[in-house]
Every structure is written in C-alpha cells, then in structure tokens.
Amino acid sequence: MKLSNLMSTPVVTCSPDDTLRVVNDIFKRTQFHHVLVVEQSLLVGVVSDRDIFKALSPNVGKASASKADLATLNKRVSQIMTHSPVCLPVHAQLIDVVKLFNEHIITCVPIVNEQRQPVGIVTWRDIMRLLLERYQSKAGK
Known part of the structure; x- marks a missing residue:
C-alpha cells in the first residue's frame, strides 16, 4: 500500500x-498530536503535543500561574522541536513506515515531496486504524 493512500492531509x-x-492553541483546537515545522516551505522539524506538555509549566492555565509559568508560553518552537525529522517520500510504501516506527522512537513520519516540502503525515494511530479495518473486514466475511 502506498503511503499516499494512508497519510493525513x-x-x-x-x-x-x-x-x-x-502551537499549544493548535493542539487545543484540533485533535492533532503533531505539527510539522516548516521554514521557507521546507520541513525542518516536528513538534508533538508531548513536547509541548514537557516544555510548558504545569501551572499554565491555572489561576495560580506566575509570570515565570506564563513565560514558558513564549519559548520558540525551535527550542523544543525535533530537528531534521525522519521522513519518507510520497511514493514510499506502508512497509517503509512500519520499518521506521520499529527502528526509531517516533510516533509520526512526515511525508515529503522531492523538494522536502511536507505533503502529508502518517502516525502510528493511522497504522493501528488500518490494521483494525483489515481485521474487521476479514472477521466480517
């Protein structure tokens, strides 16, 4: 299966x-767990909701938040993102992304075109959803 049939866009x-x-606002408004970081349209990094969780003070959003707690919201994405993330070309196959998930401690694989511009993303949740769909279709027969 081609990743272009599985990736989120x-x-x-x-x-x-x-x-x-x-980025925290993006995560609050959407159900996404990863945001791709681009500079001049090229993929340069990935930031996850877990990265944000670790970087922000636990008091952010609480009445007890101090100025120092709130200052963590002003950090730059470049300070916490994964630089030069592992990615795959759009013509890659499902097996390629599965291998990457097994070789690296990652939860998403950005899919890029020849110029390294992001065109999609595949997460481990996408793989699990596909497995469930295939299992259910075989069990239903």
Missing part, C-alpha cells in the same frame, strides 16, 4: 519562530 504547520502559545 493537509498537514498543519508552524514556523520555528512561532511561540509555544501558538
């Missing part, structure tokens, strides 16, 4: 210069 992106406040 369009991708949500941000800039390395964006603040964590911007």
Whole structure:
C-alpha cells in the first residue's frame, strides 16, 4: 500500500519562530498530536503535543500561574522541536513506515515531496486504524 493512500492531509504547520502559545492553541483546537515545522516551505522539524506538555509549566492555565509559568508560553518552537525529522517520500510504501516506527522512537513520519516540502503525515494511530479495518473486514466475511 502506498503511503499516499494512508497519510493525513493537509498537514498543519508552524514556523520555528512561532511561540509555544501558538502551537499549544493548535493542539487545543484540533485533535492533532503533531505539527510539522516548516521554514521557507521546507520541513525542518516536528513538534508533538508531548513536547509541548514537557516544555510548558504545569501551572499554565491555572489561576495560580506566575509570570515565570506564563513565560514558558513564549519559548520558540525551535527550542523544543525535533530537528531534521525522519521522513519518507510520497511514493514510499506502508512497509517503509512500519520499518521506521520499529527502528526509531517516533510516533509520526512526515511525508515529503522531492523538494522536502511536507505533503502529508502518517502516525502510528493511522497504522493501528488500518490494521483494525483489515481485521474487521476479514472477521466480517
């Protein structure tokens, strides 16, 4: 199976210069767990909701938040993102992404075109959803 048939599109992106406040708001508004970081349309990194969770003060959003707690929202994405993420070309196959998930401690694989511009993303959840669909279709027969 080609990844182009499995990947999620369009991708949500941000800039390395964006603040964590911007990305945190994206995660709050969407059900996404990863945002691709682009600079001049090229993939340069990935930031996950877990990265944000670790980088922000646990007091952010609480009445007890201090100025120092709130200042963590002003950190830049470039400070916490995964730089030069593992990615695959759009013509890659399902087996290629499965191998990457097994070789690296990652939860998503950005899919890029020949210019390294992101065109989609595949997460481990996408793989699990596909397995469930295939299992259910075979069990139903």
